[in-house]
Amino acid sequence: MNKNINKLLNALSQQKGFVTARQLAEIVGVTERSIRNYVNRINNTTKDQNVIISSREGYILNKKICSNYLNNKIYETIDDKLLFDIAIILTDTDEYIKLEDVSNKLHYSSESIRVKVQKLFYKIKKLGLNIKIDSRIFTGIKLIGEEKDKRILIEELVPIQNFSKDSLINDLNNFLSKITNIDELNLYCNEVINKTMINYHFTIGYLAYIKLIVHIVILKYRISNGNIVNCKNCYNVNDICSFAEFKLSQNLAKQLKFNNYDKEIYMLTYYLLSLPINFSENDNIRDNHTTINICETLLKTEKNFDLPLFSCEKYRTQIKNHISRAINPIKENIPIFNPYFSELKHEYLFAYVIASYIYDDLKNKLNIVNIPESEIAYLSIHIQFILNNHSSPVINALLICNCKKIEVELIKSKIEIFFENIKVQNIMSSIDKLNNSNYDLIFDANNDHKKDVNNNMVYISRNFSSNDIQRVQRYLETIGTSKIISQIDYYKLNEKNSIDAIKYMLTKSGYLHLLNFFLERESMSTTDIGNLTAVPHPFLKSGFHIPKAIVGINESSILWGEQNVRLIILYIPSNKLEVNKRFFRDIYVHINDITIVQQLLKSQSKLEFIKIWNQERGY
Structure with missing residues (x-):
């Protein structure tokens, strides 16, 4: 599939509403005319409905038929x-x-x-x-x-996304005609893979299923021509035998008649470990040098992020097993197959940060040269699950209300019922009686609003309506981050690459001593997140206590990883998990809409940038 068309579809999939040709052109890095040509090219491949809907407002993805479109043979191969x-x-x-x-x-x-x-x-x-x-x-x-x-x-080199479900065998036969035939393909699919899936109780996604078929075709062809692999044997025999994938590999080797080649069985095991295969029963991975190092890293990560990655046995086992499986294909430089990498990196932004930290710590311990971004994205799924289930800390609140006592108690009760982690610790009749602001949140139910008294104040009505609930929820999602945005450093710059942009912004704000930490993070996985935005940050190690955001708007697009970037939000993290989690969530909410990004890019001053940012929050 054309790379720019991939970028176009990816950009549209991230948007809530219509996007103009001009906006898409800047994201993809082409002209508006090219965007219109791409849209026509895509829409001409379907008969009844367009994949991309066009209107005076711009373009929007027709999500009802988009999945079918992506699974069909779109272009001539x-x-x-x-x-x-x-x-x-x-x-x-x-x-x-x-x-x-x-x-x-x-x-x-x-x-x-x-x-x-x-x-x-x-x-x-x-x-x-x-x-x-x-x-x-x-x-x-x-x-x-x-x-x-x-x-x-x-x-x-096999474009697996181009093969139709309805004619999979024929499509594969046409493409792989140099190395197989339709009888072999039917045998591999129906007699080998499908029956093995039933016997070994595992499931696999459609694209991964095609990958497995193609891999077996190539494997059989190469072995039949006398070409045998020579793998590194990263695990000893006892360790690798504990993987369900090893037993599956042995079974496939027996059916395909290459079971006398031990190294081929090991290599097939490594390959199966690189695919998202789901077994109905979890295997029991033996403790070894690798698992010990993984546990040490999880303990270190837990201390830095205040997240129970090690102390909770369930989470520790899940992550330990996941990484233990991924290490072999990574060391053998076998690509980790993850067709959802871009979406995961964009949506699970903070989880991706933590996953990057874990693998950065493991690189030297396990002698790994490169960690593929696709694997970091897979690990971020596990981290996101833990973040979602991690109980939020108690928020100490003050309620300001001059009503009758019974009315005040009713408001307090409503707040604590709707928001379990909020505890109203004190009640005052007037803001004038507030001597200090040692509260995480202040509710003002009086009508005499005094603006800008506290940036942690939320105004509510005395009946605590649904609008009040939404307002509080928006505040909770970004609690602790409004101060970060209000104290940003703001620069206009004209740099030609990502490294120079980071160096310029750190120098201007007096943080040049942190440059190597930022570059270390970029070397692991670039910090572009789509929609013309990058969020460079150092690995969240102990020592950074006061969070700081530095905003840079570049005059023209920079190629950042594989994305075009103009908006750079450089972040020096807090040592508090919730602050970092909410700040990355705040970024995701804003950057997810290209219209907001375009407005931010047009800002001419720090105050204007903050005003646009806070409008989206509803403050």
Whole structure:
């Protein structure tokens, strides 16, 4: 699928309402005309309804049919198949082969083959594979590398999102015709994978199911040609035997008749560990060097985030088992398959921060070079579950009300019934009697509003209506963050890359000594979150106590990871979990709407930026 069309669909999926062509053009990094062409191209692939609805207000995703659209064969896969077939020819030989010979085999011009080989080179580089394309004048080209990496390359060239559910076998047969046939595909799907799923009581998503079919086709083809993998054996035999995936791998190897190759069974186990497979029963992973290090990291993370990742046995076991499974494919540089990575990184922003911290601490302990962002996103699902179930701290509140005692008690009772974590500790008849503001929240039910007395004050009516409840809820979601926004540093800048932008903002605000912490975080996983926004921050380690936000609006878009960015919200975290959690939640609420982002980008001063930000909060 066209990369820019992917960006367009991803941008539209994040919006609540209509988005203009101009806004989309800035997000995707193309012209408005290109956006209109992409929309027409997408809509022309469906008959009755458009995938993207157009109006005078702009564009919006038709979510009713979007999922069907994404699961159907959208574009012709001729170019994808040509690249795949070239890779098969290059991996099938240990000798140099001339481009003319490749073009003759595939019936394409030498120039077309040369362009595709260049594209193959960039694909290898992007995947970080231990493969190189060696080229010699008058001799030809040769693919040099490990068998495992060659298989990964071949598999990553298969556009699994283009295969229709209704004609899966035929689509796969057409694309993989160089290495399999329809009889083999029927055997692998119906007799091997489907029956194994029933016998071993596991489920798997549709795209992962296609990945598994493709992997088995490639595995069988390569073994039949005498190409055997050589894996690192990251675990000893006793450890790997505890995984349900190992037993599944043994069964598949027996059915596919390669069970006499131990290293192939180990490698298939590692591959299965990289897929989101759900077993009906949890396996019991043995304690070993890896699990001990994971537990040490969870204890450290719990202390820094005040989140029961270690002390709660249920959470500790869940995360320990998840990471233990992921370590092998990560060490073998097998891609962790996660088709929902972008959405998870955007929606579970704070959970993603904690997951990044965990893997940063584990990198040196477990001798891991790179942690794929797709795996960090998977771990963030577990973290988000814990955040959702983690009880919020008690909020000490003051109620100001000059009603009769029984009316005051009724208001107090309503507040504490609707919000269990709010405890009204004191009641006063007037704000004038307030000597200090040692309360997390102040309710003012009097009519003589005195603006800006306290930034933790919420005005309510004496009957505590539904509007009051909504107002309190909005405040609770951002409690402690309004002060951060009110004290932002605000800069206009014109930098060309993300590192220079971070360095400029830290220097201007006097935090340059933290630069390495920010760069360390970016090296783990870039902090772009979509909608032209990035939220760079250091790993949340002990030592940072006073939270600080620095806002930068860049004159033009910067490529930040794989996203275009203009709004930079640099955050130096608090040592309080709830403050950080709410601040990231506050960012998500604002950045989720491109219209608000555009308004923030047009701001000309700190005060104007804060005013726009607070309007969305309803303050």
